[in-house]
Each structure stands twice: as structure tokens, then as C-alpha cells.
Amino acid sequence: MALRHIALFRWSEGVTPAQVAEVEEALARLPGAIPQLDAYAYGADLGIGADTFDFAVVADVAGEEAFAAYRDHPEHQAALGIIRPLLAERASAQFRTGGSD
């Protein structure tokens, strides 16, 4: 049973596309830097739903120990240092996945 971590971000008013691009650059470094990441997907909301958040991150790892390694990794902490000042709101959850379907 693998573990999936989800984080949704709503940006504060005035956050620019250049700032979001900086977030994406920081996140792009993580799969290469954190071997515990079995899969990593992120991106800007497409604007096709009602009252959606602005950005999503999904990290797939083997379990709780791997999740903690990701969470505490210096490159992830560096990305959070870029993300946090831009946030109006954050929503997150971690749940078990079967690994398929």
C-alpha cells in the first residue's frame, strides 16, 4: 500500500505568473533530488471547475517513512520557502493507495 500526498494552493492576490513559474522551477528539482518520490505531479489549475484552488501537487511515495523523508528534505523545504509567502490558503491530505487501478 503506497501513500499519496496532495497539497492544493490558493495564491494571495497579486501573485504574478513569474512567481508561479519560480514555484514550478523549485518543484521540478524535487523528483531528481528526492529518491523517495515514486511519482510527482504538479501544475496550475486549468480553470474549468467552480471555485477551484490555483495549483496542485501530488506526491506518491512508498509509505509514511518515505513521506517524512520527502517532507523534511532540504530541497522540499526550500520549495516551501518559495511557496509559503504566496499562499492565501492551503488544503492537504495523505491517503493510502492500492498502487493501481
Place this chain on the structure above:
Amino acid sequence: MALRHIALFRWSEGVTPAQVAEVEEALARLPGAIPQLDAYAYGADLGIGADTFDFAVVADVAGEEAFAAYRDHPEHQAALGIIRPLLAERASAQFRTGGSD
């Protein structure tokens, strides 16, 4: 470029494990009923993060047309009919995924 849909739920006070089990049963029917679902994962939050939501759903589809087919499918609407009365809060986003990494 595939599309990933995420929905996070925070249950209202007083929602019972039996009611959450009903939600899971309704969601379990969807991969068999909705051919547009390339992958479907959902589950209760593990309680290992701070201020997390209570439940997560992740749907992977080919694109916007497939997402609309999922969203509007009668079995999905039936599941929403079970979920909505239990909700204190919902967070969602749709973003493009490369299909791998």
C-alpha cells in the same frame, strides 16, 4: 497531456464511519461504470499531517472532454448526492499531467 482532477473533503461534525463507508462504496462503483477513468484513487486521510482534510479523491482522465464525461456521469452524480450532505468544506483543482514521472 492527461488531466488530473483532485477533490478534498472535510466532513461536517457528526459524520459517522458508516457514512464514510457509504461514500467509499459509491466511489468504488465508478471505475467500472465510467470508462473515461484511466485511474481512480480515493481514501480517508491518514492523520499524519497538520490541519489536513478528511478524504481525498484523484481522477485521471485523458482530457477536458473525458473529465466532463466523468463529472456528469449518473453514477458520479449519485455519489455526489451521498457526499454533498456530509460536507463542511471542499477543495478542488484540475491540472495537466505529463502522464509519467
